[in-house]
Amino acid sequence: MNDESSPVRPLGSDSERPGLTVDPQADVGSPALALALATGDRAAVGEALRDDAVVVPILDRGDGTPQIQVFPTPEGSVKPYHLHLFSSTQTLGEFLGDAPDRAFSLRRRDSLAPFIKRHGDALQQIVIDPAGPSHVTLGVDETLALLDPQPPADDPTGLFDETGAGISGEALHALGTVEDPGGYRGIGIEMNLPDHWAIIELDEPEQRERQIREIVKQQTVKLSDRSAPLRRDLREKMIEVADKAEAAGGKAMAYLLLPGQEATLALNVTLYWHDLGPEAGSASHLQRIQDRLGANPGPDDALTRTETLSGPFLRHIRLTHGSEEVGGQDVPLLLIDYWAEAPGKQSVARLAFSTPHVGIRDEMLRLTDKVLFSTEWILGRPSEDAPTDAAPEAGPAEPGPATPAPATPSPAGV
Known part of the structure; x- marks a missing residue:
């Protein structure tokens, strides 16, 4: 100030x-x-x-x-x-x-x-x-x-597919410096989620537990006091899932808390950030991921690649079942992963969605696409004290402002 x-x-x-x-x-x-x-x-x-x-x-x-x-x-x-x-x-x-x-x-x-x-x-x-x-x-x-x-009247989520996000002139300038020594590069990604998403910050243990307690409280508000054991079990399970996600490189989780006509619409997402360092050889980090994902596709898998002004991303769709640990082995799950290459090509972000609503696949994809196109890259410049060939985590980066992460250009290019 x-x-x-x-x-x-x-x-x-x-x-x-x-x-x-x-x-x-x-x-x-x-x-x-x-x-x-x-x-x-x-x-x-x-x-x-x-x-x-x-x-x-x-x-x-x-x-x-x-x-x-x-x-x-x-x-x-x-x-x-x-x-x-x-x-x-x-x-x-x-x-x-x-x-x-x-x-x-x-x-x-x-x-x-x-x-x-x-x-x-x-x-x-x-x-x-x-x-x-x-x-x-x-x-x-x-x-x-x-x-x-206003969204269409038949859109129960309040989110509609309008992914033509514009990129500002300043953002284009910053994105244009990622190949320069000391230029901007992606150091993080921000999910701009609407109010009906509940976010859990995985790298803040105390805040994480408070956020989980609030989610459980909100989701069980109609249950009586006799449901205290259920709330406790749900909190413990969510904490366990959050701990595992954090250990795997997760930065944040979010749950959609939007009531449907007869039941709550179940959808969650975990944001992972992978610092991979400079590329080795002729293939980019994202290309290596694409090759690995496409090597042994399942019968219901769908892998697509999209090029945007702020970088390419992969969308990987597949079907699986819930965990046997909680008796969910008979529950089908739709998994939707978005892998996005950060500006500077030294890091990859992954948005991993999961939902049991396999019967409304297109609606879920429409919603998850909207979440992806609302994200922003957080750009920064490498510290002068860090070696120029070091991985992003080797030294602090000077934080910069955000720019739309995978976004399509506006007609005017602004």
């Missing part, structure tokens, strides 16, 4: 490199958003926010990585900050006046919506073109509703 005298404060890390300097040109931004503001058409404002890039002011946080600016609210406000968005660099320049910080970034809803969700508790309002005669003020929930179109 800046000191108390600063008129502008940063909130969250959300970019990869210093932004562009504001040049007051009306043609840099969204003409559709400017027109919607001029006509006072809030529906058109929402459409422009969904379809176009919006100008966002940014600050350098001091370590060479910029982040979105937020502005203090008047004294007495319920929340401390406003988020200001702009239809063009011209309206941003008019707002900044003589302010020395004049950098900006172009953002699409795919990076803007997660930022607002993460920091919504601190945002009083979102104001578009605050210095203009046709400014529009939106609440946090209203903005998120405008950024996220």
Whole structure:
């Protein structure tokens, strides 16, 4: 945070490199958003926010990585900050006046919506073109509703297949440095899961146990006190599963806690992160994984590879049965694994999904695909103290902002 005298404060890390300097040109931004503001058409404002890039002011946080600016609210406000968005660099320049910080970034809803969700508790309002005669003020929930179109009425999950995530210009720049010595590389992956997913942090033992207790409590809320032994057994089993996942390189687990019409929809995912070091030979780490998975396919296996701007990924689908330890040997399970090559090609992330709903395979794939395309690579630069040929875990990396992990490019390339 800046000191108390600063008129502008940063909130969250959300970019990869210093932004562009504001040049007051009306043609840099969204003409559709400017027109919607001029006509006072809030529906058109929402459409422009969904379809176009919006100008966002940014600050350098001091370590060479910029982040979105937020502005203090008047004294007495319920929340401390406003988020200001702009239809063009011209309206941003008019707002900044003589302010020395004049950098900006172009953002699409795919990076803007997660930022607002993460920091919504601190945002009083979102104001578009605050210095203009046709400014529009939106609440946090209203903005998120405008950024996220309503799902089809027949989609019981509230998630629909819209995987055309955009990649910002800053992200493209960072991704373009992964082949350079000292350039950015993937050091982690972030799952941006909706509220109805319960997350367990596997690398935080105390927090992990608290999160498991909360999940069990939520899932058994309708049971009587006489079900205490069942709750205890369920907690112990979940802790055992979490311990095994953590020992195998798991970073996080998540359970879908979305009630269905007659029963809870069962789906869980474990995030694994594998630091494999520099590639050896001509084959990439992901290619070696693909060769291994495709060597002895089962009769119901399906292995596909997809190339995206932020790297390739594999989707491996197979059928199996539950564990004999809990009497689940007769329960069919649908397993869906996504293997994604991190930028820099020294690490591989794996999202491993499991569900007993084999009868609605297509619906489950639609949901898991959506989860994959909501993830973001966490980018960083290798430490100057670490050997350049060392594996990622050999030395700390300078953390950088996130960029969409396997995402398809937007038409404008922003």
